[in-house]
Amino acid sequence: MPNKAKHPAPDFETVLQQHRGIIFKVARLYTRNEADFEDLVQDISIQIWQSLGNYKPAYALSTWLYRIALNVSIDRLRREERRQRHQEVFEALPHTGQPGQPSGRSEQLYRWVQALPPLERALMLLYLEDYPHGEIGEMLGISKSNVGTKISRLKQRLKKELK
Template sequence: MNPLTDTDASTDFPRLLQQHRGVLMKVAGTYAWHPDDRDDLVQEIATQLWRAWPDYDPARPFSTWMYRIALNVAISHVRSRTRGMQPEAWHEDHHDLADPRAHDHEGRQHVDLLYRFIQAQPPLDRALLLLYLEDHSYREMADVLGLSETNVATKIGRLKQRLRQEL
């Protein structure tokens, strides 16, 4: 049961959603590369957050709860959209996500390789990479993804090793 009153709940949700809008954009940008798909995914995540809002426990961090729902929606989105699709097809729109700070050719190549690596990973590994690149602790990643800290550490270690091998 949400201890917030109905009035508080109706005003807190939009404020918290706006305050953490960056989470929505990062998750959607990691799982959908075409601008229209990203917009649709952001909308779907926001809808699912609103539906789940009555079950939110304000004693826990909003961002952890939000990440968990956003990543679950995004992973479902990827699974439904990529059935039967070849991994190469996932890359066609990665160029509009490239880091604008990478002006030099070599820097741009590194960014492109990183995006290709991320896009080629299974959805759970993409979620781990997103959280890791945002400097979340293993404990936070475990809370968001419903994994043990040991499992997170193991998976991150394996992802780092694969990244070193591919780049």
């Protein structure tokens, strides 16, 4: 059996110094303000630090860094889109609390979800927990497109019932 020598991982600080332009370019393209830019640069840097031991010198370091930076950026966009979708659901719930007090929106949503049939209840739970449609489909034994359709219908029903 041939001896596979493991290559030492590049030095993290050196990688960041030499390739920070890549990180900054990608982060700038995927953010709209300075605070988000700084957060994304930090997220990308953390992912690079966590993944550096997996880097294979057969690939160009710059290509590998672009891939990490883009994956982190796209993942962040997806999380933000899910957060916005959840916000739509919460905005459909009427305000019942006093100013400065919890509005009771979470409790209303919880009661609404609890009253759903078992499959729909599981679907909404997983959706509100930010699982991607593909994973929800795998867990529930339905297709990814069916997940999207069912979630859309449930959100419409929620809005209608709360009017």
